[in-house]
Amino acid sequence: MAPPTPSVNALALEQSAVLTRNEHISQIIVTATQMRDIEARIFAAGMPVSALMEKVAGLIARRIQDILGQDCISSRVGILTGPGHNGGDALVVARELHFMGYEVWIYSPFDKLKELTSQHLQYAQSLGIPCYQDIEQLSDCDVLVDGLFGFGLERKITEPIASAINQLNEWGKPIISIDLPSGLHTDTGEVLGTAIRATYTFCLGLWKQGLLQDQALDYVGKVELIDFDIPLADVLAVLGDTPEIKRITRAAALSTLPLPRPPVTHKYKEGHLLLICGSRRYAGGAILTALGARGSGVGMLSIAVPESLKHLLVSHLPEALVIGCPETETGAIAQLQLPDNTDLSSFSAIACGPGLTKDATSIVEEVLTSDRPLILDADGLNILAQLGTIPTLQKRQSATILTPHTGEFSRLFPDVADAKHDRVKAVREASAQSGAVVLLKGARTAIANPQGSVWINPESTPALARGGSGDVLTGLLGGLLAQVVNKEIPIEDIVATAAWWHAQAGILAARERTELGVDAFTLSQYLLGVLNAEGRGGVI
Ligand SMILES: NC(=O)C1=CN([C@@H]2O[C@H](COP(=O)(O)OP(=O)(O)OC[C@H]3O[C@@H](n4cnc5c(N)ncnc54)[C@H](OP(=O)(O)O)[C@@H]3O)[C@@H](O)[C@H]2O)[C@@H](O)CC1
Numbered sequence: 001m002a003p004p005t006p007s008v009n010a011l012a013l014e015q016s017a018v019l020t021r022n023e024h025i026s027q028i029i030v031t032a033t034q035m036r037d038i039e040a041r042i043f044a045a046g047m048p049v050s051a052l053m054e055k056v057a058g059l060i061a062r063r064i065q066d067i068l069g070q071d072c073i074s075s076r077v078g079i080l081t082g083p084g085h086n087g088g089d090a091l092v093v094a095r096e097l098h099f100m101g102y103e104v105w106i107y108s109p110f111d112k113l114k115e116l117t118s119q120h121l122q123y124a125q126s127l128g129i130p131c132y133q134d135i136e137q138l139s140d141c142d143v144l145v146d147g148l149f150g151f152g153l154e155r156k157i158t159e160p161i162a163s164a165i166n167q168l169n170e171w172g173k174p175i176i177s178i179d180l181p182s183g184l185h186t187d188t189g190e191v192l193g194t195a196i197r198a199t200y201t202f203c204l205g206l207w208k209q210g211l212l213q214d215q216a217l218d219y220v221g222k223v224e225l226i227d228f229d230i231p232l233a234d235v236l237a238v239l240g241d242t243p244e245i246k247r248i249t250r251a252a253a254l255s256t257l258p259l260p261r262p263p264v265t266h267k268y269k270e271g272h273l274l275l276i277c278g279s280r281r282y283a284g285g286a287i288l289t290a291l292g293a294r295g296s297g298v299g300m301l302s303i304a305v306p307e308s309l310k311h312l313l314v315s316h317l318p319e320a321l322v323i324g325c326p327e328t329e330t331g332a333i334a335q336l337q338l339p340d341n342t343d344l345s346s347f348s349a350i351a352c353g354p355g356l357t358k359d360a361t362s363i364v365e366e367v368l369t370s371d372r373p374l375i376l377d378a379d380g381l382n383i384l385a386q387l388g389t390i391p392t393l394q395k396r397q398s399a400t401i402l403t404p405h406t407g408e409f410s411r412l413f414p415d416v417a418d419a420k421h422d423r424v425k426a427v428r429e430a431s432a433q434s435g436a437v438v439l440l441k442g443a444r445t446a447i448a449n450p451q452g453s454v455w456i457n458p459e460s461t462p463a464l465a466r467g468g469s470g471d472v473l474t475g476l477l478g479g480l481l482a483q484v485v486n487k488e489i490p491i492e493d494i495v496a497t498a499a500w501w502h503a504q505a506g507i508l509a510a511r512e513r514t515e516l517g518v519d520a521f522t523l524s525q526y527l528l529g530v531l532n533a534e535g536r537g538g539v540i
């Protein structure tokens, strides 16, 4: 089924909306240290710790009730409680669920508890809620609430808790984790020994960085933010001048789109993108990149390919200006042969790389010297790694954007932090080192600018783990960049918008066609549907 057509008016309205508190909060990502500092300000201002715990746990209990359903009061709920305030939250949830009529059993394996947590345990027991130190006692529960550890976990989980967690995971029952699945590092998402595999995670107050790291995704389940009205002023006071880490939200992404178009315009005013891509060996990559660019709405598209691919490209993209270039024996572009009166500075932006093969070295050298904003992807990145010219990127007159997957990333930045361990740190270091905006692809694509600001795309689909979907992204990003590059929008915001748009197209396509139905060509056909304000129900 074809994706629905966009409603531009609704979209424009959405773009013009001011950033509300909720929108602001939904963009913010914090580390454990930042969360602790924000919490300290709230307490210092007079909010009692116990009152905040009541408020937070009350919200959690009501959300659990929504999930379990009012008519399921026969459900037996197991509450896993740790020694800190995550355990305290869980114990308040236990009490509230008990009063709602659920049968509640508590697992409390620690002898030493924080004072507030200890008081809540004492009260829960006084109400007659059974409490056990042996996890086996909870094997008959229908659902489990995980309050073992929250953002206070800093060291590896040891026995006997490690075995208890492994046992819980083996049972395969639904688990709702409070704040984050116990065992995950709050910042890196690393598994500290072992970790709860949650069905739901209710992240408290502000998004924790670890929940948006690829290595955490097998554990977090469906993640929701429980907003408990942290004052924005406290958040901003703590985050202050430190470079931000932000979630890409729909509103943020839409605000950089070139919509609505001015009524009086022409094709060159709406951006002229030069794509340099393809080889005899990789013809399809050039088509997919070009289809991504088409989906961006760019005013004018020129595509430089080896001469032998020219007719193929023309037949797929009749609107594009296809430039056939002399080719090497292996069928790579040997030299750029732009039309008369045209040089690289004639274009609004250049995207170079998909399907080039490593034989197109001179082409990458040439585009690096241009004064235009430049995206390097795929073999463009491999050639860059071979050239060893990353330090010279700083000297380019315009922005450079690098879009590696983790393999390309480690070839490009061998001495940067391990991208598998902490993608936020890795992408920041790579951007600082190169002076380029770096987009590190993955399940949660991360984008950094050289000043250390990071955007993370919080929603995507494994349907995109398919050959060619990265080519579509390069074309889409190129087309968007060409259109808005002169509008004083930060480059990383443009890159973030393209990453969001690409992922949302994947989500939309997967919803209609399953996760197995999103080949790269299909993906390119769903780009338009993402912008459809009316038909977006559930897309975000
Ligand atoms: N931010 C907010 O505004 C709000 C926060 N709230 C809640 O507070 C939570 C944070 O609470 P928290 O700071 O008490 O830490 P938490 O995660 O419960 O665990 C740390 C405890 O575990 C211990 N411990 C650590 N590692 C261990 C190990 N490997 N094996 C064994 N023990 C280990 C450590 O003791 P230690 O031995 O290190 O002294 C400490 O006692 C947060 O996630 C949220 O749920 C809400 O109530 C209200 C609003």
Ligand SMILES: Nc1ncnc2c1ncn2[C@@H]1O[C@H](COP(=O)(O)OP(=O)(O)O)[C@@H](O)[C@H]1O
Pocket: 378, 405, 441, 442, 443, 444, 445, 460, 461, 462, 463, 464, 465, 466, 467, 468, 469, 470, 471, 472, 473, 502
């Ligand atoms: N598990 C996943 N979940 C979400 N997105 C994914 C996943 N795996 C890959 N992607 C996305 O798919 C694209 C793959 O790009 P890339 O590896 O360059 O593929 P290709 O070179 O074949 O086009 C990237 O945008 C990446 O973020």
Ligand SMILES: [K+]
Pocket: 086, 146, 147, 148, 149, 150, 177, 178, 179, 180, 181, 182
């Ligand atoms: K937890």
